Amino acid sequence: MIAFLRNTWRGLTSMRTALTLLFLLALAAMPGALLPQLSLNAAKVDEYVAQHGWWGRFLLKLGFFEVYATPWFAAIYLLLFTSLVGCLLPRTWEYFKQMRAKPVLTPRNLSRMPHHAQAVLDVTPEVAVGRAKKALRGWRMDAGDDTVSAERGYLRETGNLVFHFALLGLLVSFALGKMFSYEGQVIVQANGGQFCNGGIFNYDSFRPGLRVDGTDLTPFCVEIGKFSAEYLENGQPVGYQADIRYQSGDDLAANTWRPYTLQVNHPLRTGGDRLYLLGHGYTPTFTVTFPNGEKRTQGIQWLPSDQRTLASEGATKFDPPGVTDSEQRRKNQIAVTGLLAPTPLLHGNILNSKFPALNNPMVAVDVYRGDLGVDDGRGQSIFSIDMKMVEQGRLQKVARKNLALGEEIALDDGTKVRFDSVSDWVSLQVSHDPTQGYVLAFAILIILGLGVSLTVKRRRVWVRATPRDDGRTLVEVGGLARTDQAGYGEEFTRLARAVLNEEKS
Amino acid sequence: MPVDETLATYSDWLYRSALGVYLFAILLYAVEQAFARAPRKAEALVGAGAPVLVDAEPKRDVSKPERVGRMGAALTVLGALLHLASLVMRGLSAGRAPWGNMYEYMSLLCLAAVVTWIVLMAKFPIRRLGAFVLTPILVLLFLGGTVLYAESAPVQPALRSYWLVIHVSVISISSGVLLIPGVTSILYLLKDSKSDRFPKLPSADVLDRMSYRTTVLAFPLFTAGIICGAIWAEAAWGRFWGWDPKETVAFVSWVVYAAYLHARATAGWRGRGAAWINVVGFALNVFNLFFINLVTTGLHSYAGL
Structure with missing residues (x-):
């Protein structure tokens, strides 16, 4: 049992698993970009589901329209999260151990290192080692009588850990948010x-x-x-x-x-x-003068139907004043619907807008009278009338006209509808x-950690001075970049030259 | 601010000239690639941490194809200068940073890719690959200049922010740099097969190093670009992250490039595996550029045409 748990943990925290999880995360996030999402545009989701039949319903059931809230997406990132923690804890432990450790001993055979140079010099081993120490100033060093081992670039791991812990911190803050x-x-x-x-x-x-x-x-x-x-x-x-x-x-x-x-x-x-x-957007204000002479003025926002010209559509709804009998009232409700053109463009009688700013705005209105259906308990859009009421004949279109500012339209029963003014609304x-x-x-x-861990290179240099029978000294230099060899070559060449005193050659 | 039409016209001329110069450079590179000898072993190792204390490449006679290749390189630099001038004129004509629509974005992206290529040419003996690298860039520039072309004009209210200067430039430049490892990774996959079918390509090792070094340069930049975008989104749209299609694909490609960096340090994934991942990242970038901007509707689509 313990072995099973340990193996699971090891498997989960291995780099291979982390890689697989990263791929899964990338793959799982993609549908969010390709399919409409409920959180961004619920109407589009409905449309998609309606158009794609069983396939749409299938996707809906699996949560493909709210990818980032689904259990399977959560499962992936939680596993990745665990894998990350499992990878970071031992690394942090290792990191603190290494911060106190000395550079590793000089290997026996330096010529096997990826970077290697040697020369026979006319100096004693002590002088050669002294020279090497000077050349390696700034490196973490461990020097013996005839050998120096040095290492540098510990910041790489620091940056690496900072990056990964910051990533964890970001995810936790995001989730709390x-x-x-x-x-x-x-x-x-x-x-x-x-x-x-x-x-x-x-x-x-x-x-x-x-x-x-x-x-x-x-x-x-x-x-x-x-x-x-x-x-x-x-x-x-x-x-x-x-x-x-x-x-x-x-x-x-x-x-x-x-x-x-x-x-x-x-x-x-x-x-x-x-x-x-x-x-x-714009709010047109209408005044309705009822047959009994009473007036009601109302301005309610209309919705831009064309973002370019701000041609707007909406419905301004009126209750007849002073009618207490709800039956009676419902027969005489009035709705002014239609199109508002901030800058009118007329093709014959067809009104459209040609510019988004207000320049003698006009409305093309349909006036409805009857039962708006606002009392039946169901919510209805403030931007439109309930077309079911029209289909059932309980709401009738009684007039249609284009109105400029101040113009009015008279209904058969003597009711007048005047287009008063237009004002702005803002959505906040x-x-x-x-x-x-x-x-x-x-x-x-994250950026700082990433920058440091990808620019700093962890690398080692060893120097060994071996006295020869002829009184001269064989000085060998070996180098190894622990993470990536890229770019270490030039630095090693420079160091080796300094140690072997080859500037003049 | 009104648009300076004269400068805008100069900008367009410069853009076309740069395209022409790049095309010519590609032809010269192709000549070198076709007629020069395969690289010698020592040459392929330079810059790859060669375990020797040798001076740089020994001096030797420059062959004719190499001379042609050098002309190609010189033309690339000339093209980049014209290209840069075209962007500057664009910016001056509209009185804003010249990356406010997709044409300009593409232009900056390609310039970043070309400059990266010029720097790489100075560091690695890979000049003759120029044709492979410049061709996709030229295709992008051509599409940018034709299909996506937009007149010089001011931008929408949401784009009026200094974050346009920072976020878009950083993202565009990092995407441009990431184009290079995409191409070299494809070449790596071609080269790194048992039978050496492509003797004239540089060694797989050099290609791998080039891919890694450019990715390592671009990845923090890309990260910073995404974070700048989040800061801007917080000010412009009311939330720093909202899974807008563009944000999502940027996140996905970030994860893919992160996977590339991890793969390169994982036994069994090094080499071909990592190269494939880099190619996937490249494909995602192209997808993000075209499909997300032009086909899907999101908050970023207004940055399109």
């Missing part, structure tokens, strides 16, 4: 709209880490003042910025607002959280990751 991090997205109107990081329900979408229940989010509030975008003539965006005010920490109690300019690449970092400007992301600082620190150690 996945536990305690969260990420939430929200759309806020850029006309004084506010957002507070008070709870999950303030977000449009929220992705918590495994140990986050949303009860203790870092409290802070932001208010989005003005959004501005800059475009090139061809419509390519050059820069976005939102002028915001925020309060966090003590400022919340004191109700102090601090200004900040939120830009792409320049998130707001406050109280351990980061706030990002992810995107923007709040990210919280308490361990990313550690990840960065370990990443820097």
